[in-house]
Amino acid sequence: MTGLEPYEVYALRYATMQKRSSRDSFMFDEHETNWPIDYFVFAVVGKKRTWVVDTGFDKPMAEKRGRTFLECPGDLLKRLGIAHDRVEDVILTHLHYDHCGNHPLFPKARFHLQDKEMEFATGRCMCHKVMRIAFEVEDVTNMVRRVFDGRVAFHQGEEELAPGISVHHMPGHTMGIQCVRVWTRRGWLVLAADVAHFYRNMEEAKPFPIVWNVPEMLESHKRLYKLASDPACVIPGHDPEVLKRYPAAKPGLDGIAVRLDADPIG
Numbered sequence: 001m002t003g004l005e006p007y008e009v010y011a012l013r014y015a016t017m018q019k020r021s022s023r024d025s026f027m028f029d030e031h032e033t034n035w036p037i038d039y040f041v042f043a044v045v046g047k048k049r050t051w052v053v054d055t056g057f058d059k060p061m062a063e064k065r066g067r068t069f070l071e072c073p074g075d076l077l078k079r080l081g082i083a084h085d086r087v088e089d090v091i092l093t094h095l096h097y098d099h100c101g102n103h104p105l106f107p108k109a110r111f112h113l114q115d116k117e118m119e120f121a122t123g124r125c126m127c128h129k130v131m132r133i134a135f136e137v138e139d140v141t142n143m144v145r146r147v148f149d150g151r152v153a154f155h156q157g158e159e160e161l162a163p164g165i166s167v168h169h170m171p172g173h174t175m176g177i178q179c180v181r182v183w184t185r186r187g188w189l190v191l192a193a194d195v196a197h198f199y200r201n202m203e204e205a206k207p208f209p210i211v212w213n214v215p216e217m218l219e220s221h222k223r224l225y226k227l228a229s230d231p232a233c234v235i236p237g238h239d240p241e242v243l244k245r246y247p248a249a250k251p252g253l254d255g256i257a258v259r260l261d262a263d264p265i266g
């Protein structure tokens, strides 16, 4: 036993895309490419503190990028009883556009980020179009502004943020991506975010095509499992299966938000 207070953990789907192009099919068979992809933000709720993991994008960004916007992440959090404008801690797994927009929704938040992710998003890698394809310059410059506002907590490697919640550098998809490990009633749960987009990425060691370093990504897949109490306790970042495998967060939120610290369905 750890003696830790378990957190509640929720996944909230704010956007989706039903058809994916073949450029998303790196190392997958051609006939496997038409997978839907879901976009989530996550909430980690303790007795004293609430953590939001990733902040998603807004409706104009969905239109710009051809995604189907379902509901504002701030409104989704409110439906769970979380006042987004009072949240004090936001963990950004990385700085891709689908994970770090919507800054105005979190005016009181401190943003937790890996040193290496800021280096990646503001340094020489961004000279290459293929490396910056999933970044938006406004998101990155907003994060630089947050640094100058004194509202960014930088982390290097593995750090405990509070008892029962820690971040872990998991390079591969980007240079500085991090996952979040949380103590729950299921044991150690790992929010992989885009360390592994789909269950199949980690189960079959097939990298997602947007990648900074393939071998590092494959190693990070393995490290996700080591951090979790059980392989089923690793939650990928974009898999529509997540909404199917867990019960609704509360009545009325079927197909919208699920509770990840509950036992999987079936």
Ligand SMILES: [Zn+2]
Binding pocket: 096, 098, 099, 194, 237, 238
């Ligand atoms: Zn993503």
